[in-house]
Amino acid sequence: MNREVTFSSDVQLAGTLSIPENVQDKAPAILIIAGSGPTDRDGNMKKFQANMYKQLSEFFVSLGFITLRFDKRGTGKSEGKFITAGMWDLVEDNIAALNFLKKQAEVDETKVFVVGHSEGCLQGNMIASKVPIRGLVMLAGAGQSLMEATDYQREIAYSQIKELTGFKGFLIRKLNVIEKDRKKAKKLFDKMLHTDKDTIRYQFIKMNAKWFREHAEYDQETSFRKIPCPVLAITGTKDAQADYRALERLTSDVGAPIETHIIKDMNHILKIQEEPIDFQKLKKTYVKGFTKPLPTELTNILSKWLHEQI
Template identity: 40%
Template sequence: MIEREILIHPSISGTLAIPEGEGTCPAVLLLAGSGPIDRDGNDRKGKYQTNLYKELAHFMTGLGFVTLRYDKRGTGKRDGDWMAAGLSNLADDAKTAMLFLCEHPNVDPEKVIVCGHSEGTILATILAETMNPAGCMFLSGGVDNLMEALHHQRQLAYKELLAQPGLKGWINRILKVDVKNEKQYVKLLEKMKQSDRDTIKIQLFFKQPAKWFREHDAYDTRCALKNVTCPVFALHGDKDPLLESHVLEELDGLVRGKSEYHIIHNMEHGLRVQTEPRSILSVKKNFKDILKRTLHEEGLEKIEAWLIAHFKTDHSLEE
């Protein structure tokens, strides 16, 4: 494998990984999840070093695919304010990276796949609808838009808070934390939707990504999926509390191309092994231990099988 740091655009730094050998290869564009995480999947302060996208890139390049991953605005080697970027800005960056990959001399432009993780699955949906890639992959996401996913997360959090044992649960039920918190969320969302600014402040100090929320709220993923003609692959883990996997049952009735999905036992949002119970209140508590574990073997096997079946010719496999 040959790995190079490249400039996709004067303002966008990325990493291109190319399999050894001559000729062109199929390629995968990796689209990151939400928050200030860089091309490798790591946060700016070094607190959460997942290296998820770096590991996925190396795995896919090992299968014979060129891979491209890049820094989001305000992360890694890229300037800008990540919180001021809306969905439209993130989509523009993804489209720029897609065009770069399609035009690269080591890439077969007829075999470029978009692969999104978490929020990146929404960007992958946008590219699948508008740029006609060879394939589309949803890892820990898909079908729901961001607002629907956040709704699921809040409802699960309320359920766990109200079910807590002892005094904590009793206080939460007496104070009706679910009703109180939901009212606060609705009020905040409405404030962001009424604003025309990229960011707003609440309680004078706390910055919120208003443009990001507004544009996600307006984007209809299901409507977009009805225009997708390429093969679609989706992968969830049954220990992921940030998703409702039953929505993947809708895929076949939405997309016009072939689709398949898999729900992996004991896999969490970051595609690693998790044996602990599924709990949204325990995500941060379990995070450090989970980061020490490998990517889920069965999840990688499903990814490999789909990529090879759809995009590797007999000749390329022999090489």
Template identity: 40%
Template sequence: MKRELEVMIPAAYPLAGTLTLPEGNQEKYPLIVFVHGSGDIDRDSNAKGLAINIFKELSDLAVAEGFATIRYDKRGVGESKGDFLEAGVYDLIDDAQAVLEFAKKQPGIDPDRVILLGHSEGSIIAPFVNERVPVNGMVLLAGTAECLARTTEWQREKMMEDVRSLRGFQGWLLRLLKLDQKIEKMNEDMSKAILSTDAAVIKHKGKKINAKWNREHGVVDVSKVLVNAECPVLAITGTKDINVKLTDLDKMRELIPGECETHVIENMNHILRKTDKEGFSTIINEYKKIVKQPVDRELKDLLSGWLSEWKNREATVEAAELVMK
């Protein structure tokens, strides 16, 4: 059972969200703040044409474990105000910080027991928020440990490797058309257009692009703040995740000075579902079909176990502090 409250969060632009509390008479609950991945995503982590529903499922799981949760529509998405395309990385960090600070002040929330849970780009934003407003734990799902610009460069390399390795008539045709070279040229042209202006939004080949966000991700490096993450961290990535490097889990363990628990889930992709597909384009093309499945059970079990241990440890620390007094 749970209690859901629709809230409007004061920020640079008002952000619409859902604050969920477990049903019961406990005075204060620990809190999880959900931080989105990239794109125009709502509070449930759904985008137009791709309802991955990750945050709705994981919020239900967290509430069942005795946690309150807050999740919100991104700036300019759903019921939130503002313009999504005009938002840069630092704007998204500001928004997540505003949500955190708002939620900590709400009735029924224990402001001294807070976890940030980020998925994809949210795993970059969450450590920056923690740098400003230290929290008691972080969960980083399908995250990276470097500048996103380097990760997207790696993604393009993987995509081009995929094109070059295709067999049969399709592979022959793509190589004849020199698709890999065209992909590289398209990226170079777009990068030049983005870097040649300080505008927040540009129009490139008939399409609006969030130039400010792209420019800032060229310099924002999460590794610089992970080194100051003293709180316990849980990081999970799947072997079929073609959006981030699996080896970044090792980097996280090296960078994070506090407790860092990492897990690799076999055959889990970036949207946290199992797949038996191979190859960059094949895995991505399956997303719309595979979202009909629930979030991976193994990931849920790992998260439930970690949250339970975290809560028990926090309760033990709190009891010890009371004895000391």
């Protein structure tokens, strides 16, 4: 059963509360936290209909969990402006969602979990140190800061550009395309870091400097040490946006009990990807995966861990 709901942070937010049909009294619950970008409650953006959060919700409901997923501020039916939302604005929105979820009559507030995807992993870190939760799940992004993830993505792209052959490869090397792009990225980052404005314009594109700046200033390792609840972290080997090798640092950085898993061939939208990582074809590859089910290995791990916690 899906219920349209609204709740308030400093703006009104809209989402979907999904409740299993067989709930008799009170049930455990999960807040799903979206990754970066103007993402709606289902995990969709314009021309990008992944529906991954809807899929996750349906899976969790099948396990007997109530779920809440919501449109980010400025997207879907939620109020506010996304382009001026800082990292801490999004944290407060998610805390408001978590508190709203805990107050629902059908929810056992002692058994509420947070499941974060991509940037939602970082959001989950921050929330877990501020609000009591039963457990934290980090999907496709655990262990990396925004800056580290950006560097990872850029270096993959550069390595693939270097491998280009023929006239195109010659031209890229002759024109020093990679070095010019590095300098351009540094110039953009410096501009966002050294302004006190919420947004900047760079090459005619409006960008959220406040969000970037707050991420850059955030001490992730200190946050890891403050997590008081059990943690499950999962990333795939075909993830072009988050490095699965970053999971190694969590076992030493996180003070709470932690379990990590690397899923072979799983990509950033939580689908099995047969093709190698190719940034030039990334969107096309993602679109091919939109209709695929969540990987069986992923759902088995999630099911086992969640039921162990309750």
